[in-house]
Amino acid sequence: MTYCCGILVRDGIVIIADTRTNAGLDNISTFRKLHLFEEPGKRVMALASAGNLSVAQSVVSLLSEGIENPETGELERLTDAPTMFQAAQRVGRALRIVHDSDAKALEEADISFDVSFLLAGQVEGRRLRLFMIYAAGNFIECTTDTPFLQIGEHKYGKPILDRAVNYDTDLYDALKINLISMDSTIRSNLAVGLPIDIAVIRRDALGIELNYRIMPGEPYFTDLRERWSAALRAAHIAIPRPPYATRPVESFAPEGVDTVLPRAGALANAAGAQLTAGQPAAKILQQQKPKR
Template structure:
């Protein structure tokens, strides 16, 4: 299991992915799941992957070598595609092709071949965009009403993002919310864990910041502790149900 999130706000984009791969309680390892294409001044994009690792890695390798979307056209890669929309088409085509070619063999051994990707970034002269690409090759684009997309183990971190994320949210605040959603998800599911890989990209700058956040990262540890304490304090400050005030344990015997 894994967890990846893309956050698209007015100031820019942040994409975060964990590195944990879980093939059973006795087979847990780490693989990079945030793959960055960085050509400063021309294009910066990141692809976050979730699901069957062999499917996503093979699809990415296919796109690196070049994909023919139409017969007679030259192969295209993420470095040559003219728009981010075209990049989403290339990744969708690769995901679908890989699943069609290897799914029968994997499914014969009862292996799940589902996979998905997040693609976010900006190509010079074009808009900043964020897409969620499904196993079948189709995709959706992130919009202003819900300025984030998730793949993998998304349910634990989603309430944090739903309650706090707006299109107008500053990029630094969006990163903070994204990391809190990872903190919450880690607490609930051992299949998600540090280190995390992250890309932040300010709109129209076409130059991204890529970093890895380890489990002992001072900021993340402090954020995790502060969030835990803040929840406990908020819970303690909530009034008790009025129909239970003053009732001792004997009242429920």
């Protein structure tokens, strides 16, 4: 499993990825899944992958070596794409090439062709963009309404993003929230783990502003995890207990059962049992064996 999340705010993009891979629970390794590229002042790109590692690495290798443009015959690499849109298209094309070559064999081995990518970046003179590319090679772009995209094990870490992130969030606050999201994921899914790779791309800077790997025991992230835990504990303790008063227990049985005609066979086992909420015991005692 993997968790990668990109957040797009007014000032730039923060993208983070864990590094854990597993082939079964007894075969866990560390692989870098966040790939960075910069040609300072010209272009900057970050590509993160989730899913089948062999597929993801093949896509990255293809994108590095170049894939042939079916129309021009030219070899096109991710990093020389003239726009981010075309860069995302190239990721999709590479995915389809790997799909054509590997998917059938994977399927025969009962392995699904399961991979997705986040692609963030900016080309000189164009805007900063964040894409998510699906296994089929199609893709969506992050917009300001929901200014983040996630791949991999995304659910555990989504609640904090839903609550805390918007397009006007400060760039390094976005990094902090992204790390909280990663922490929630790591706590709930063993297959997501440290080290964590981080990249910060400031809008119009055309370079990687921050490239960092959080190793286990790293002081800031350790402190963040402890503070977050303590704050959550304090938060739920500060909420009053529910004041609810009970109601009579409702019927256990769906209404339909109640309308079945009586028959003798069912009586033996019904003794002592009673459905509540106005369903008299006598009625229950009349319930029959279902016709199937």
